[in-house]
Amino acid sequence: MTKPCIICVAITGSVPQKSDNPAVPITVAEQIDSTQAAFEAGASICHAHVRNADGSPSSDPEKFARLKEGLEKHCPGMIIQFSTGGRSGAGQARGAMLPLRPDMASLSVGSNNFPTRVYENPPDLVDWLASEMRAHDVKPEVECFDLSHIHQAARMSADGRIPGPLYVQFVMGVKNAMPVDRPTFDFYIETVKRLMPDAEWCAAGIGAGQLLINEWVVAAGGHART
């Protein structure tokens, strides 16, 4: 039997609006409907952000709680992953939903540039988010926007800040950060295998890059993201 490929569905993200695509699920009810369709089609992880009524990104634990309740009811057994990314809040507000004990949460472990600003993940915030995840039994998906983030993940694993085999995600195609680049993708995999041989990995591409990256991921034995 070959190793199964996990499909992670990112239903909403923090950037796209209804004006970009009317199908983007914004309300919690829309998110639950949309995730259920993906779950029935074979996705096993739901990577979730929540939004305010006007579509702007939110990190309100109340909304995350309603989303989790709905997903548990409509998608039984699906792995729920909340985003602690920096587009939805600042500082510790980014982890305010972790006491809800989702199965997983995204964890950025380094800083990098975004299209128009710095994506700030200062070391003390990273350590605090990791400690909250340990305290509430939440499995991190480590977001690697650059090569040093893979090294940082390995260090955090070695010293116990991230317990168990790691689950890392390569993020490519963000303007002013790492482009969708095949030699880099291959070196990322090599580096993961060298530094943390028991880790699983997946990859996310921004916009048009996702389809190409999914082809690479499936052929290379990683896990896929929509």
Next chain:
Amino acid sequence: MTKPCIICVAITGSVPQKSDNPAVPITVAEQIDSTQAAFEAGASICHAHVRNADGSPSSDPEKFARLKEGLEKHCPGMIIQFSTGGRSGAGQARGAMLPLRPDMASLSVGSNNFPTRVYENPPDLVDWLASEMRAHDVKPEVECFDLSHIHQAARMSADGRIPGPLYVQFVMGVKNAMPVDRPTFDFYIETVKRLMPDAEWCAAGIGAGQLLINEWVVAAGGHART
């Protein structure tokens, strides 16, 4: 004839104090003395930071002007490179000495973590520093603290934000950023050769890492730093 190796002497940096090592040159007069000794020993680039009287980092153009004057007198022909790094000032203050027209200046093109904070190089500041360097005929040394910074340098070269063949420096050994790692070092060189075949490259290691990196650099055909 083999290709010559350029030696860049970083006399002061922004962190070490007299209390760490009494030989650290702090005043402009000490910096000129120390650079002259390195120049006579074979260094051809002086990478310079300036300091306040109490040893704290400064970005005062007045001090940079006095340093440049002294270096031109005591080290004729030496290449003068000023730091625009973020430890010595914030925002555009980091580039306030560029109108002095040093031969070179360091240019960080991405953001990353430092031991206790984020090293912030937002895209608009990077672009402004690059435009100041073009306006005053200053050759950038592009500081690459992570792999995506090499890609960013290549993009900035392709679209004219950094003119001419690039001079890039790999920076390794900063806590919470890229460690001193041989496979990464080799992949950095491969990436530079692939994306900008006419670039020259050098490498800086923090503290104890510098000697090891110098061995790698000399064997691989790069330029060295003290």
